[in-house]
Amino acid sequence: xxxxxxxxxxxxxxxxxxxxxxxxxxxxxxxxxxxxxxxxxxxxxxxxxxxxxxxxxxxxxxxxxxxxxxxxxxxxxxxxxxxxxxxxxxxxxxxxxxxxxxxxxxxxxxxxxxxxxxxxxxxxxxxxxxxxxxxxxxxxxxxxxxxxxxxxxxxxxxxxxxxxxxxxxxxxxxxxxxxxxxxxxxxxxxxxxxxxxxxxxxxxxxxxxxxxxxxxxxxxxxxxxxxxxxxxxxxxxxxxxxxxxxxxxxxxxxxxxxxxxxxxxxxxxxxxxxxxxxxxxxxxxxxxxxxxxxxxxxxxxxxxxxxxxxxxxxxxxxxxxxxxxxxxxxxxxxxxxxxxxxxxxxxxx
Ligand code: ADP
Ligand code: MG
Numbered sequence: 042x043x044x045x046x047x048x049x050x051x052x053x054x055x056x057x058x059x060x061x062x063x064x065x066x067x068x069x070x071x072x073x074x075x076x077x078x079x080x081x082x083x084x085x086x087x088x089x090x091x092x093x094x095x096x097x098x099x100x101x102x103x104x105x106x107x108x109x110x111x112x113x114x115x116x117x118x119x120x121x122x123x124x125x126x127x128x129x130x131x132x133x134x135x136x137x138x139x140x141x142x143x144x145x146x147x148x149x150x151x152x153x154x155x156x157x158x159x160x161x162x163x164x165x166x167x168x169x170x171x172x173x174x175x176x177x178x179x180x181x182x183x184x185x186x187x188x189x190x191x192x193x194x195x196x197x198x199x200x201x202x203x204x205x206x207x208x209x210x211x212x213x214x215x216x217x218x219x220x221x222x223x224x225x226x227x228x229x230x231x232x233x234x235x236x237x238x239x240x241x242x243x244x245x246x247x248x249x250x251x252x253x254x255x256x257x258x259x260x261x262x263x264x265x266x267x268x269x270x271x272x273x274x275x276x277x278x279x280x281x282x283x284x285x286x287x288x289x290x291x292x293x294x295x296x297x298x299x300x301x302x303x304x305x306x307x308x309x310x311x312x313x314x315x316x317x318x319x320x321x322x323x324x325x326x327x328x329x330x331x332x333x334x335x336x337x338x339x340x341x342x343x344x345x346x347x348x349x350x351x352x353x354x355x356x357x358x359x360x361x362x363x364x365x366x367x368x369x370x371x372x373x374x375x376x377x378x379x380x381x382x383x384x385x386x387x388x389x390x
Contacts, residue, residue: 056175059121059151060202067148069209070097070198071218076145077193078226081105082233083126083138084191087249090236091223096215098198098206106190109161115171115182118157121147135343139308146193151175152205153198159191175201220244224263225309228302228336231256260287260336264300267293268334277372281342284369288376289334291326300334306343311355315339318366322373339369 053061067073074091081089084107094100110118117123124143127133133141149155150173160168168187199206209215216239227235227247234249247259257269271293276285289300303315323333347358359365 055121056151059147062121062144063148063152064205065148066145067152067198069218070101070215071222073097073101073149073153073195073198074103074219075222075226076140076149077101077103077195078223079139080145080193081107081191082226082230083140084108086190086233088234088236089226091219091238092241093216093219093237093239095240096209096212097219098209098212098215099196101195101198101219102192104190104192106188109187109190110157110159111161112169112182115157115159115169119146119150119155119171119173123147134347136348137306137343149195152202153200154196156194156196157191158185158187160187160189163189165189225302227259227263229304229307229309231259257287264334264336268300268336272334272336273376275372275376277368277375279368281345282365282368283340284337284372285340286337287335288337288373291323291331291333291377294327294331294333296331298332301332302336304338305346305348305357306340307338308348308357309355310357312357314359314362314366315369318369319373322370322377326377339365341365 066076070093074093074097078089078091081103084105086105086107088106090104092100092102092104114125120143122143124141126138126141126143127136146155146157152175154172154174156170156172158168158170165188166186168185169182170185171182199209219239220237223235223237223245227233227245231250235245235247236243237245245262247262250256250259253274261269268289269287271290272287273290274286275288277283301319303310303312303319305312305315319333319335327333341359345360347360
């Protein structure tokens with residue numbers, strides 16, 4: 042039964058437009074956690090606390106001690122395409138903050154009950170709250186004391202989009218994804234102290250660290266002692282490219298590629314070019330079907346990498362991909378050159 046095609050064109054109302062946009066960045070509690078943590082990092086926080094209830098389906102709360110948001114800016118924080126991080130195309134090209142699209146809070150608030158409390162002053166009796174439930178466009182602002190910084194609480198994710206709520210998995214699975222998002226961020230900033238709680242129980246408590254030894258302690262508590270015991274620390278520089286971090290030795294590989302952390306300018310990425318360079322470097326030392334583990338940091342001039350490739354910003358585009366690929370390959374290959382292939386049986390997952 043053919044339907045008559047709709048011939049009238051309408052502009053979507055703001056709420057629906059935000060809900061559609063939310064489809065790109067807000068997949069599950071872990072994606073909300075990621076966006077809120079990125080905002081806390083961008084705000085220059087020293088301490089970030091994450092509280093999760095029921096795998097995040099009931100509550101995702103991120104509290105920081107960053108610069109906060111002033112009263113006048115609060116309603117704008119929830120508006121679409123509103124950001125304090127870039128103002129021009131030029132800014133976008135050299136962007137060094139994790140966020141810049143001005144979409145996360147608008148999207149999240151269109152599919153949840155969002156409360157944001159913030160204080161941009163040093164006076165702890167100051168502070169303002171703004172609430173948005175499934176997006177009532179004009180968010181109301183009321184006084185609410187808060188120490189300098191921001192707390193964002195996201196309750197009842199997808200309460201108004203039942204089709205998407207249905208796709209949430211068990212509490213355990215959703216929390217595992219949240220924990221993974223937390224892990225990535227905690228591996229990206231050692232100078233920040235972190236707490237993750239689930240149903241009021243502390244899952245990770247990570248003090249800020251500076252020395253290499255205490256970095257390894259953080260990695261051990263996030264990824265297990267085995268990793269660091271079978272890893273080699275590297276630091277290499279070529280021109281403006283700098284690679285540092287821990288290269289897992291073939292004595293500790295995994296059956297899945299689930300412990301591979303690659304950061305470009307502090308942002309965790311999944312990039313085909315990077316993956317290829319890594320695979321090539323391990324080719325001779327790992328058996329087929331085994332996957333290396335690593336925590337690596339590539340730092341380069343923000344002008345030569347484009348992070349505006351995908352809404353979740355997990356993909357990047359390098360201006361000189363060939364050069365980056367060869368630098369990675371040769372650095373890792375050199376590090377692994379004197380290691381021998383090992384029996385898969387010795388490895389543990
Ligand atoms: P983006 O991060 O891309 O700018 P968001 O929707 O995530 O977009 O946030 C919108 C704006 O709200 C940010 O640009 C920032 O000014 C403000 N903001 C959000 N979270 C925080 C926070 N934790 N601390 C300070 N400002 C924040
Ligand atoms: Mg953001």
